[in-house]
Amino acid sequence: MAEIIxxxxxxxxxxxxxxxxxxxxxxxxxxxxxxxxxxxGENPASEVYxxxxxxxxxxxxxxxxxxxxxxxxxxxxxxxxxxxxxxDERVNGILVQLPLPDHINDExxxxxxxxxxxxxxxxxxxxxRLWTGLPGLVPCTPLGCSLLLKDKLGDLSGKHAVIVGRSxxxxxxxxxLLLRENCTVEIAHSRTHDLQGEVKRADIVVAAVGRREMIxxxxxxxxxxxxxxxxxxxxxxxxxTRLVGDVHFESAEKVAGAITPVPGGVGPMTIACLLNNxxxxxxxxxxxEVPAG
Ligand code: NDP
Numbered sequence: 356m357a358e359i360i361x362x363x364x365x366x367x368x369x370x371x372x373x374x375x376x377x378x379x380x381x382x383x384x385x386x387x388x389x390x391x392x393x394x395x396g397e398n399p400a401s402e403v404y405x406x407x408x409x410x411x412x413x414x415x416x417x418x419x420x421x422x423x424x425x426x427x428x429x430x431x432x433x434x435x436x437x438x439x440x441x442x443d444e445r446v447n448g449i450l451v452q453l454p455l456p457d458h459i460n461d462e463x464x465x466x467x468x469x470x471x472x473x474x475x476x477x478x479x480x481x482x483x484r485l486w487t488g489l490p491g492l493v494p495c496t497p498l499g500c501s502l503l504l505k506d507k508l509g510d511l512s513g514k515h516a517v518i519v520g521r522s523x524x525x526x527x528x529x530x531x532l533l534l535r536e537n538c539t540v541e542i543a544h545s546r547t548h549d550l551q552g553e554v555k556r557a558d559i560v561v562a563a564v565g566r567r568e569m570i571x572x573x574x575x576x577x578x579x580x581x582x583x584x585x586x587x588x589x590x591x592x593x594x595x596t597r598l599v600g601d602v603h604f605e606s607a608e609k610v611a612g613a614i615t616p617v618p619g620g621v622g623p624m625t626i627a628c629l630l631n632n633x634x635x636x637x638x639x640x641x642x643x644e645v646p647a648g
Contacts, residue, residue: 357581357611360503366623369502370415372648373630377416379646380637388637389418390448390474390629391440395433395459396426401452408450408626415630420446430459434467441469447640448474448633471640474632476528485531490639492632497529499624500561500582501536507613508559508580512537517553519543519570519601520563525584529561550574562601572606581607581614584621 380386390412394405405421412419422436433455440449449472455461465473470480476494484491504511516538520526530540543553554560554574560581562570567587575581585601600617608614615621638645 357608358507358613359608360507360580360582360613360615360620362499362503362615362620363623365503365506366499366627369624369627370411370630373627373634374415376634376646376648379648380634380643381416383646384641384643386637386641386643387416387418388447388633389420389445390450390633391420391422391443391446393422393424393433393436393440393449393451395424395428395452396456398454405452408629411626411630412633417630417633418445426456428456428459430463433459433464437464437467441467441472446472447637448472448629450475450629472636474629474636476632477523482523482528485528488535492636493532494524494528495625495628495632496525496563496584496621497532498628498631499621500529500584501532502628503582503615503621503624504533504559504580505536511559514538514558515541515556516559516561517541517543517557518561518563519550519554520561520565520584522563525563526561529563533559533561560602564601566601567599568601568603570602570607572603572608572610575607575610577610578612579610581611582621583615583617585617586622 392405392408409419409421440446449468451464465477468478470478473481473492476492481491485493516533518526518529521542521544530542533540543550551574555576557579560579563584581602583600583602587599588596589599591597598618
């Protein structure tokens, strides 16, 4: 049976470390990092997510600024808000919660964020930094996955990693991070011919597909490490819903060496990495070293 990778516990440890780093920044440099989160419109899932971000930001000792705007906000008004936050010295990290309403161009808004405050790591400048090996801000979810993998496996050098999914948010930055760790990286997607065959060769599988329980246990190589990024809500017999990943957990845990559960695996790492990125962004902007924590 696979070892369960406890993302919830790891994320709690990471948040505590961020808290210690924030305390050191305050004591040594008189700096309190600040994170601004912008939420447009009424999306219950996004509202829960934004509330959690604010709570965890404050718990880590940082300042949290929340900007809620009506669905009817114009693109220009949103760009003006981003510009204001770019210039606000109390704000070290800016996160615009996606998705945005249809009349607003996501890319245009993300491109307006100062790359040094882009704690989501989605700005093309940060994408370029990641792929060229320059220091920069890295997207939170893949960063969380790579931290879990390094914690579990130690040196990732030479491992064959198959990432299923090629989104800009998860799949592609995940590939860059694993390449940086000297993995042999393969990205599979909806046009991949023999997906099962590709997954079978993998020492590391990262599933970021958005299709419930698609990857089955018999697709896996014995002892593989499986990171399940997927979050899919399915109805239960009791008329409620529950979350499942992109990997069929029950069959996969019989074959894998280690596996992240859903929930409690990758999910909690995302906000913890956002807090981590806010500290990194602050240090970058203020020209101070990131405290060890
Ligand atoms: P996207 O929908 O942007 O990308 C999905 C990717 O999966 C695409 O590259 C697509 O290929 C590929 N794909 C779809 N169907 C198949 C298939 N049958 N076989 C092979 N590949 C396929 O999703 P995201 O990357 O944004 O998210 C992926 C999952 O991760 C979702 O479940 C999402 O909810 C979850 N997620 C979780 C987060 C967390 O905090 N834990 C954060 C972000 C996402 P193609 O490009 O060819 O269309």
